[in-house]
Every structure is written in structure tokens, then in C-alpha cells.
Amino acid sequence: IINSENIKNIVREEMNYEFERKAALQKVEDEKRQVLYDEQAKRHVQQMVFIGLSALLLFGIAFLIYSRLQLKKRLTLQRDLAEYEQKALHLQMNPHFVFNCLGSISSFIVQNGTDQAIKYLSKFSKLMRLTLEYSKESLIPIDKEIESLQNYLELEQLRFNNMFEFEITKDPNIEDDMALPPLLLQPFVENSIIHGIVPKKMRGRITVGFKLEGEKLICTVTDDGIGINRSKKLKEASVTVHKSMAMEITRKRLEVIQAVTSRHSQVEIKEITNATGEPAGTRIILHLPVQYANN
Template identity: 35%
Template structure:
């Protein structure tokens, strides 16, 4: 078979121009889906995905599940070729869900057909028995028997109508449940994908290359100055922090004592890296048991990073201080990160403006992750706010989470 894809694409473009006037969604869906398939055969995956997305916009109730399954299959293949495996996995799941829905509908139709054949055979047998009884009956009762047959036929017809209506309603209800389940599964997949992306951003923020390189440079400087004891301490703390980050990143909730330890290690490393240019302390309510409390990992660290790099270190102001406090309130656990640095409102020069811009990116990532946590967990609530100190100097960031303990 000739593979004249370029010629086919020309025809599809002409067809789309004509169909745009008719607004026939089914025809537009078919044209864009076929055009996306042609582009994919030519390894033009970016253009193919764009055309497949246009086809997705014209999906309507008249598009069969088989056609939608083919569309999701093409999406998964195109994204896999672009090495976007998260989206490829997402559309592959949609393809499987759509195929499962098609199989369920086929089984339901087969059951309904078998039930109808069984009822028909049952009625035929009943009619045959009635006819035999009519043959043996006395001629004087023929008229009464005839009336009985008519009444029986009417009753059977009513039963058939009732069964048919009942089966139709049952199938509609089942299809509605399956559709809602498919939508819920698709929504869960979307939330899991978004949460995974947000957690990856948090990992990259906590162990970014600049931080790693700067710590290694500090270790090198201590070695060159023959301060082997300090260099050894720095290496041990850096190794412990790296292990905690990697272990915590694989879990949705981690014990609070491990997360608290990683925050203290990170802060201590930053203080050593800047020659103790600022002081810090970590406070906690007495009624909090860290070994039983569960927290989302890598959620508070960006706030400490912002406080140090964009508040305490800017301008090398003397007397810089960072305070991290964990408090329990009713069913919530609240973590406060406060500093006495330049503050979020004092961006008078170019450097400060760049600081605020970079800081807003980290805060946006935290807000995004909290929103995903609230959407994914029905009984989980999380809030985040940031404000300046009352005297205008320094910043206070507050994160409140649901209080979860290990069972």
C-alpha cells in the first residue's frame, strides 16, 4: 500500500477548511485525528500532538469508545517518542479505561440478548402447551378458551414491555456509574501527576546544584586551610542531609522527626557556608511527639531557603536571626518561619527586585503543592500565608496542616 502522507495531509487541510464552515464536530474530530495519525507516521510528533489535541476538543457523544481509544493510543505513542513519559502513561491509562468501558457495554448487550431469547423460548413453549390443551378441550368451551388466550397474550406483552423498560433503565444506570468512575479515575491520575511534578520541584529546590556546589566548595576551603575537623563535620552533615532527602522523597507523608532533622541540618549547613552570618533556633511545643506525627516532606525547606538567601544574607546586615517554630492547635499543626531580614516589601534596588521575583517562584510552588494536597485528600486541609513583621523588618511565613499520627 502506498504511503503518500504528504498528499493525504494536503487533502485533510482542505477538508478541515470546508468543515470549519459546517461546524460538524464528528467530521472535524475524524479529520483532525487522521491528520494527527499521518503526522505521527512521518515522525512529526509535536505537530501530531497539536492535531490530536484539536481532535480531542471535538469529542461528542456520537464518537464511539473505539475511536476515542485509538486517539488516546496515538497520544501515548507521540508523547513517549518525545520522552514525556508522564503524559504517555496518563493517556495509556485513558486508553485502557476506554477499552474496558467498551468491553463492559458489549457484555451487557450480550446478556440482554440472551435474556430476550430465553424469554421468547419460554413464551413459545407456553403457547405450545396452551395449544395442546385447546385441542383436547371440549368444543363447548372454545369461546372461553379463545378469550383466555387473548388475555394471556396481552399479559405476556405487558411482561415483555415491563422487562424491556427495566433492562433499559438498569443498563443506563450501570453506564452512568461506569462513566462517573472513569471520570474519577482520570481526575485521580491528573492529581497524582500534578503531585508528583510538585514533589520533584521540591526535591530540586532542596538539593539544587548551586547548594551542592557551594557546600563542596566550603569543604574544599576548610581542607585547604587544614581545618580537617570542620571539613569532616561538614561532610557528615551533608551526607546525612542527602540521605534524608532521598529517603523522604519517596513517601507522601514522613515522620516529623526525620523532616525536622533535615530542616535543622539544612539550616546548619547554610550557616556554616556563610560563616555564621546569622543565628538560628528551632522551637517546638511540649505536647508534640515528633516520632508519631506525620508531615508532607520538603514543604517547609523552601521557606527557610527564602528567609536565608533573600532576607538575612541580602546586604550582609548584622544581627540576622532565623526562628523556626512548630505549634499544635486543635486538629492542626502549624510551622512558622520568621526572620528579621530586609522583608518582602523593601525592594528598592535592582538586586532586591530580583530577589522578590525569585522568591515568588518558590512561594508559588508551595501554594501549588498545598492546593494539590487539599484536592487529593478529602479530609486533609492545608493553608499557607506570608506577611511582613509589624515593624516592617523581616518576614513571617506560616504553614498549617492537618494533624496526622501513625496508627
């Protein structure tokens, strides 16, 4: 009986042990499955977040590229518009310049006779050749602008019987390919002669200078004429008062330069006074951004 009871207890304990062992194994398996499920869920969430961020990044890149392309297109159109406006203003300048030169030739023929008129026409034809050559360009090297001004001033010297002398200077730091719009200074030089030196009725002097100041090209036209204020009064008193188209066009050209380069351009007109405070001339100062002919 005792052995039978012992056998029953042993069997019962073995069954309990086996049951507990299976329960423990099942619990371990359940825990493994739960961990695996949690890992899969976490990985799925990470994948969704990654996909969302990737899509957002791709959309941002696409939008940025589109915006840059649109900006580039707009800037290109603005640049082309400014260039066409520059050429249009230059075409307006050329007829005005030719008209003034032809008027000078007419006056010179009447005043000085055939021989001097032939010399004048020769210089005029050279100047016109240079002008037509430069009219194809929106920018020309400074040396070419100096050559054009040299010819123009020599023509006016002949016309007014050497009533003035002139000098053109250039800063040695100015590079050969630095450039500016053609005929930009000619209207200012013309005003210095017509409205500064000629009314003075005495021999005068005109100085044209080009120099660098940082990122600025400074162009000056200086005369020792009657001064800007007196010149304005004479214009107001004159019966043949007319608005200077060349000066207005030049101001517009400076606005175009500023629009194209996104850098400041301006013109200053100052009256020069002597030690006693009396007018002793006029100085025109153009502040231009440094540009190059190959641009």
C-alpha cells in the same frame, strides 16, 4: 283432545326451559371466557411493562457501572499524573538545594579554615543522606522533615558563626504518621536566613512550628529579620538579582498537593511589626491538608 293439548304445552315448556337453560349456560361460559381473555390480556400487558422496566433498569445499571469505571480510570490517571508531577518538582528541588549547600560549604571553607570545614562537611553529608533517602518518597513523616530542618539550620549556624538561634516546635496532637512532602519548608527557612537575618547584621532568631487546626496542618516559619518589604527593596537594588527557583517550585508543589487531595493548600507571607509599627520580621504560614505517610 285436552290431554293432547296439555302434552303439547308441557313439551313446549320443557323445550323452552331447555333452550333458556342452554342459553344461560352459554352466556355464563361466554362471560368466563371473556374474563379469562381480559385477565390474559392484562397479564400480558403487565409482563411487557415489567420486561421494559427490567431492560431499562439493566441498561441504567450497566451505564452507571460504565460511568463509574470511566470516572475511576480518569481519577486514577489524574492521581498518577499529579504524583509524577510531584516527583518531577521534587527532582528539580534537589539540585537547587545541593547547589546552595555546596555554595555554603565553599564560603565556609574560605571564611573559617579546614577544621570547621570538616565539621561542616560532616553535617552536610548527613543532610545529603537524609535528602537522598527522602527523595524516594512523595510524603515523609513530620519528624523526618524536622530532622532534615534541624541539620540544615545547624549547617547554616556554622556557616554564619552562630549569627542566629533557632527552635522547632511540634503540636503534641500531631500523630506520628502525619506527613508532608519532603523539603517543603527548607526554601522558606533559607529565605529567612539569607534575606531576613543576614541583612540585619545582628543576632537573630528563627522559629519553625507545626500544629493542627481542624483538618489543616499549619506550618510556620518566623524570623526577626528585616521584614519582607525591606528585603524586596534590597533585592531590587542588588546587582545580582535573581528569581528564586525554589520558591516557584514550592508554589507549584502546593498546587499539586491541592490537586491530589482536592483540599485547599496555600502559603501566606506576613510582615511582623513591633509596637511602634516598624518591621520586626517575617512569618510564613503554610496551610496544608492533613496527609499520612501510609497514603
